[in-house]
Amino acid sequence: MLARTAGCSYPTVARALRPLGSLLERNSDRRVALRWFPKDEFARLLANADRARFTVRYSDQSGQPRSAESQLRRLEKLNPPGLAIGGVLGAKHYFSDLDLVGTPRLDLSLHCPGWQMNLDFIGKLDPALRRVSDPLQPASLVVHAIRHADALFTPRDGGLAWADPVECLLDLHEARLAMQASQFLEALQRNRPVKP
Secondary structure, eight states: OHHHHHTOOHHHHHHHHGGGGGGEEEOTTSOEEESSOOHHHHHHHHHTHHHHSOEEEEEEOSSSOOOHHHHHHHHHHHOOTTEEEOHHHHHHHHOTTOOOSSOSOEEEEEEOTTSOOOOTHHHHHOTTEEEEOOTTSOOSEEEEEEOSSSOOOBOOTTSOEEOOHHHHHHHHHHTTOHHHHHHHHHHHHHTOOOOO
16 A cells, blocks of 8 residues: 555565664554654654755745735636645644644645646746745745655645645645644644554
8 A cells, every 4th residue: 555655666665664663563464554653754854855855936026925825716716636735724724723823825735746747837826926946035835746656635625635734744844834833743643543
């Protein structure tokens, strides 16, 4: 199942899981589960996030940027395929008590297992958006590539899906919302399904 989701062979998945050691609970049918959240491994992922995740950032050049909610309403009308809502809006979907007023930017996850990102919808969404390469420059819209075979999106009314909770968590960290990311992680750990 993990190999199919990631789009990798079993030996590749086994090699990637090996460093997790006793953190993994292995079943006879080759299924695996985490015994607890791997904070050290997650910290390493965060440190290498720029290399591990392909992200495209856009900034509004009009001087009157649209709100994230306004962009989302326009995006729902366009309904581009393989797109999901992440970041603050996605995290609030999974944990409505997230301590944040407003939405500083719109984070989207774009499923592109073939490694090609089709960003044509950006020009239709808002012609004032321009791509920025500096990760420290403020961005009003950010698109993250989801390259594994199964996007792990959650369906949603309105056409677009919700990004995976882990993608939302990574988006919060990237947006430098450390307190909210920590709060969201705690909520995910509290609501973790308990094995019977």
